[in-house]
Amino acid sequence: MYAIELENVCKSFGAVRAVDELSVRVPQGCVYGFLGPNGAGKTTTLRMIMDIIRPDSGTIRLFGEPASSPARDRVGYMPEERGLYRKMTVTAVLNYFGSLKGMTAGQLRRRGGEWLHRVDLAEHAGKKVEELSRGMHQKLQFVVTVVNDPDLVILDEPFSGLDPVNQDMLREIISTMRREGKTVLFSTHGMHEAEQLCDFIVLIDRGKIVVNGTLDEIRSGHQANTITIELEGDAGFVQALPMVQAVKQDGRRLEVRLRGDADPQELLRVLVERARVRVFEIKQPSLHEIFVQLVGGGHAEDL
């Protein structure tokens, strides 16, 4: 069973097609990254998964049930725009949102306390939200999201606006959740986080899927064609090799770009035959490079 199933989901706002025939399946127990430039439809999709807005067509299932069903109580959602009741105390806010998610008073006392302790907010439990610092506010928002021990956590741009310490804490928590068998879906601008944390990544642009799969699958579809080499002696012959498209001198090293379908192993064999090879390194394309290549065009820098 999948934690989330989207099938041919469409949503338009006026004349703008925000989400166009989107189909994604999120298996249970994985971390799924939702990437795309601004305005790609990420937030709209996450809101539809949470039944905050309804799709024009297509179906959305949570744990095999419709999105508006009680299955929603098993999901924790942190929107991109964050906010909490400023006049309420930390404990009162936690209790309120926890009980809306179906927790009992006893569960709330235990789990609320645990979580506050885990993010170092325990000593501020009696304070009003407006008295908290920005960093503490962010941590509390996250605790509100996960206090009901959800099986699926959906985070919209969780890393944006976090200070580095809280970013590390959040990464740590996401990894822990995956170890515990929970499912995490988050949208992000940060390729770094996505590469580090995600089992699966889906890239959307203008409401459509550009690429969807595991990190390795995405990488293998975009073979490395840049190789750094360092040879003893004269390296002038490299430029003339048939599989080489371009060579750039970088100090003692050469940066070699291969022709489209050339195999790096072939280059290595030729080099070994003709000179002593000191360095031979195939450069893995970063997600960023892959996505810029895929989305291309003018708004790739939004990634």
Added chain:
Amino acid sequence: MRKIYRVAEREFMETVKTRTFLLGLLFVPLIIGGIMVFGDKLAPRKDAPREPVRVRVTSASEPLSEKAKAVFEEYNKSHPSAPITFDITITSGAAAQEQGKKALREGRLDAYAAMEGDLEGKGGEVRLFTYKPRPSQVDALGTVERLLREAVINRRYETRGLDRKMLEEISRVSIQWAELGQEQGQERAQGQGQRMARMMVPFAFMYLIFMGIVGMGQHMISSIIEEKNSRIIEVLLSAVSPFEIMAGKIAGLAAVGLAVMALWGAAAYAAARWQDMQIDVGADLLVYGLIYYVLGFVLFSAILAGVGSICNTIKETQSLMMPIMLVFVIPMIAWPRLAQEPNGELARALSYVPPATPMVMVLRLSSGTEIWMGEVVLSFLVLIAGVLIATWAAAKVFRTGILMYGKRPGAGEIVRWLRER
């Protein structure tokens, strides 16, 4: 249902805890109590000390002048701290009048009275002139008018050979109102003020309903705007459906309103008893009042929820609320007419204009006049229809509007939302 209850509970607690609410809760009874206790002190006093008022009187008749002099002298004797300095001349004609007016303009006089024509018979006229009178003199000038009338009347008795004392004895009739209690021998003298207070009872009921609905409406708006602006709403919506949020808010604030009304009502009742007024509040009136209040509140706050969801600031909501508030205010303005004619055309018509229905019907029902049961049932039906339409539309607008920031959607766009499934 459980979620609606949780939303309602939070709404209730957070509203009751705010300082503005507590101040508002105490403010109204304090003001009313204050007026009851200190009302006498605030009313203008007849014998307040003041500067002397300077008056000149001209009259062609000597006996009339004598009467005027006697009246003024008597007044000054009994009001030593608020005297009138007078100067009475036996003369008449345009020249004398011009002289008096000139003295007024030059500030040597505060009032000038010209007694003209056949005042001793039936006709004639007293002409009183002032020039830029000060507000503090207005009361004294009234006294001057009264004294001059006295003088003329005294002179007229004299010319007709009548004895004023005798006539006053004839016209003096003592009338005493008394209100009976339940038991034999229980009766209380009753003044004009208490009869007026009794007339106010239906108004008091209507006012309670008005405050309960409109006053709580303000909390509704500010609560929605807060959740929208602080972006809490999206977190909420991930756990609770828009309808549940709306229903919870309405239920929570309706409960606050009921608590406030019960408190104020009890305070007003206690005050009436303390003032020895007997007010019968029938159980049926309380039940009707409760139903009308709840329906009226749901109607009003559903409209507010819809309006609040498409606005970003309280200021924006106010301009949209104006037309709705007007309908609410009509019964407040028209209440004397409605209380006088509880079965009149105006009262009947307003009973079926949903936002005004609860207030008008409570006013009519508490006025003590028999209201046909069919009208009550019909007004319930109209009100319920209004509630259904309002909540249906509000839920649709709320669902979309609450997530929109920036520009307020136009009427066309809202109509489109209403058509959506």
